[in-house]
Amino acid sequence: MTQTTVVPMAEAAAAVHEEKLDRYRELRRAVWLLSRSFSSMLGLGIVALFIILALFGSWIAPYPEAALGSVNMADMLQPPSWEHWFGTDDMGNDVLSRVIIGTQISLQVGLIITLGAAFIGVPLGILGGYLGGWIRSTIMAVTDLFLSVPSLVLAIAIVAVLGPGIVNTMIALAAVWWPGYVRLIDSKTLAIKEEPYVEAARALGASTPRIIFRYLLPGCASPLIVKASMDMGAAILAAAGLGFIGLGAKAPSPEWGAMLSVARGYLPEWWWFAFFPGMAIYLSVLGFNLLGDGLRDVLDPRTSR
Amino acid sequence: MTLYLIRRLLVFATMLFGLLCITFFIANVAPGDPAALAAGPNATKSMVEAIRVEYGLDKPLTEQFVHYVTDVFAGDFGRSISTTRPVLDHIAEALPATMELIIVAMGFAIIMGVALGVLAAVWRDTVIDHTMRVFAVSGIALPMFWFGLLLQLFFAVKLGWLPVSGQLGLITERPEPITHLLIVDSLLRGMWGTALEGLRYITMPALVLSFPCLASVARVARAEMIETMASDYVLGARAQGLSTFSIQIRHALRNAMLPVLALIGLRYGWMLGGTALVETVFDWPGLGLLMVNSVLLSDFKPVLAVTLIIGFNVMLANFLVDLAYALFDPRLRQG
Numbered sequence: 001m002t003q004t005t006v007v008p009m010a011e012a013a014a015a016v017h018e019e020k021l022d023r024y025r026e027l028r029r030a031v032w033l034l035s036r037s038f039s040s041m042l043g044l045g046i047v048a049l050f051i052i053l054a055l056f057g058s059w060i061a062p063y064p065e066a067a068l069g070s071v072n073m074a075d076m077l078q079p080p081s082w083e084h085w086f087g088t089d090d091m092g093n094d095v096l097s098r099v100i101i102g103t104q105i106s107l108q109v110g111l112i113i114t115l116g117a118a119f120i121g122v123p124l125g126i127l128g129g130y131l132g133g134w135i136r137s138t139i140m141a142v143t144d145l146f147l148s149v150p151s152l153v154l155a156i157a158i159v160a161v162l163g164p165g166i167v168n169t170m171i172a173l174a175a176v177w178w179p180g181y182v183r184l185i186d187s188k189t190l191a192i193k194e195e196p197y198v199e200a201a202r203a204l205g206a207s208t209p210r211i212i213f214r215y216l217l218p219g220c221a222s223p224l225i226v227k228a229s230m231d232m233g234a235a236i237l238a239a240a241g242l243g244f245i246g247l248g249a250k251a252p253s254p255e256w257g258a259m260l261s262v263a264r265g266y267l268p269e270w271w272w273f274a275f276f277p278g279m280a281i282y283l284s285v286l287g288f289n290l291l292g293d294g295l296r297d298v299l300d301p302r303t304s305r
Numbered sequence: 306m307t308l309y310l311i312r313r314l315l316v317f318a319t320m321l322f323g324l325l326c327i328t329f330f331i332a333n334v335a336p337g338d339p340a341a342l343a344a345g346p347n348a349t350k351s352m353v354e355a356i357r358v359e360y361g362l363d364k365p366l367t368e369q370f371v372h373y374v375t376d377v378f379a380g381d382f383g384r385s386i387s388t389t390r391p392v393l394d395h396i397a398e399a400l401p402a403t404m405e406l407i408i409v410a411m412g413f414a415i416i417m418g419v420a421l422g423v424l425a426a427v428w429r430d431t432v433i434d435h436t437m438r439v440f441a442v443s444g445i446a447l448p449m450f451w452f453g454l455l456l457q458l459f460f461a462v463k464l465g466w467l468p469v470s471g472q473l474g475l476i477t478e479r480p481e482p483i484t485h486l487l488i489v490d491s492l493l494r495g496m497w498g499t500a501l502e503g504l505r506y507i508t509m510p511a512l513v514l515s516f517p518c519l520a521s522v523a524r525v526a527r528a529e530m531i532e533t534m535a536s537d538y539v540l541g542a543r544a545q546g547l548s549t550f551s552i553q554i555r556h557a558l559r560n561a562m563l564p565v566l567a568l569i570g571l572r573y574g575w576m577l578g579g580t581a582l583v584e585t586v587f588d589w590p591g592l593g594l595l596m597v598n599s600v601l602l603s604d605f606k607p608v609l610a611v612t613l614i615i616g617f618n619v620m621l622a623n624f625l626v627d628l629a630y631a632l633f634d635p636r637l638r639q640g
Contacts, residue, residue: 150578
């Protein structure tokens with residue numbers, strides 16, 4: 001007995017070390033694969049650019065006061081020039097500065113919606129997939145129900161009752177976004193829980209929480225990262241859409257959708273006012289989509305097609 | 306097949322009940338006082354109370370729910386606060402406009418998506434193929450409302466080829482309704498001018514609505530084409546001496562169509578959701594615009610009615626797609 005406990009200690013340590021090394025190698029391989037794909041690197045570059053803009057926007061923006069809703073009628077609706085690369089808006093504010101500072105809002109909104117949806121969806125998916133039976137049937141029935149109503153329509157209905165605003169937009173979008181996570185995690189959990197190592201852990205008497213946190217959750221990590229990256233883009237797009245139709249952020253806020261909503265009234269003469277905020281939405285969403293697409297090819301090759 | 310049909314019908318009915326629960330929950334249980342919302346921001350306390358009694362909002366929730374469900378099945382969605390007309394009338398006007406828009410958008414998505422997919426598959430790994438891939442990813446990322454504004458700017462304002470927005474000119478004579486689809490009715494009544502004008506009005510909104518879908522159709526069509534072109538029976542056809550072109554069109558394309566149609570079926574609900582944005586940009590008098598305008602006026606009965614109608618529509622479409630699948634593929638009837 002003592003022998004079997006003493007000797008394998010070294011072996012176990014070696015095995016753990018080996019496992020860590022394996023993971024490290026796997027990670028390096030993933031990074032290498034990712035770096036070989038042009039579109040993934042383009043996506044990563046765009047995402048990195050927007051993250052930098054979000055973090056240091058108020059230092060980078062040439063006229064940071066433009067985002068605060070100042071009024072500067074003398075410079076109203078100036079076309080793009082050296083002083084104002086993206087021109088100025090109806091209040092005489094620099095559009096470039098507002099777009100840069102708006103990055104922070106859009107990225108934050110996307111992140112909160114994605115995290116909120118994952119926070120609701122992942123536990124439901126794991127519980128349903130692991131426990132099975134009527135619990136799973138109930139969870140999946142509700143999930144299917146939510147999936148069958150277009151999410152944008154449901155979100156608008158929720159915003160209608162809660163009242164327009166950026167916070168309510170985030171609540172509404174997170175409240176309709178979670179079913180995708182349930183589907184994803186449920187199917188992944190169903191597959192993993194039959195794996196020999198999970199069966200073994202259960203046979204050795206591991207508790208349910210231990211199985212969930214030690215084995216099931218890590219097993220779901222890759223598809224979760226891929227989906228979250230794709231969803232960041234989709235959430236930014238949806239929030240901007242709600243801002244555009246006047247249900248999200250409101251005018252003085254430099255949120256891209258809200259800017260576009262005001263700028264729409266100044267088309268066609270003052271096109272730059274609408275063009276650049278829209279371009280920012282498009283590029284940021286494109287960045288997250290390209291990155292997500294690339295990550296899927298690397299992390300989750302079976303589902304890519 | 307009968308058993309399968311009954312089972313699917315039961316699922317459909319359950320989903321419908323669930324949908325009613327969701328809309329009821331949003332209206333009554335979610336934070337915010339529905340009576341105060343319905344009364345509008347300038348209402349006095351007594352007005353709010355009057356509305357509470359009128360709408361039966363002072364009764365217990367279960368009673369309200371039963372009331373709500375019976376009303377909906379009787380086609381009674383209440384009255385719009387802003388126009389005081391029954392919500393059902395608004396829906397009846399808006400639904401055909403939205404359906405027409407979606408039908409044309411789906412047509413665009415299928416025709417252009419398949420054409421692009423085939424081109425990319427035939428000229429695989431060439432410049433055309435790479436351009437297509439960029440196009441497919443960017444199609445999903447493109448904000449529809451912004452894209453719509455750009456199209457308006459270019460095709461309507463700069464070139465003057467197409468009208469900026471709306472469904473038909475103000476002075477254009479409208480056909481007597483038969484199907485309530487404007488262009489179809491114009492054709493049936495022989496009003497060619499109106500039909501042509503309707504087509505000019507619908508082109509841009511339908512194109513914008515189809516765009517994200519078009520990109521994924523192109524992607525699927527390309528993959529399917531490449532797969533079938535590599536299959537044995539295509540090799541057989543080649544051995545028989547058929548020309549490459551005829552193989553591509555007659556065999557590969559036909560096989561690629563089924564997944565494309567399935568994809569379109571899946572995207573139907575998504576398109577219905579997209580109408581909220583596209584119809585706002587193009588002032589298209591459909592369900593999406595009705596919903597958005599009602600929200601902006603805090604007129605929440607039409608909002609819930611549109612949610613219900615769109616949800617029902619999608620569920621019905623899913624149900625029909627399932628049935629069609631079962632008809633074509635007997636294996637699925639077991640599941």
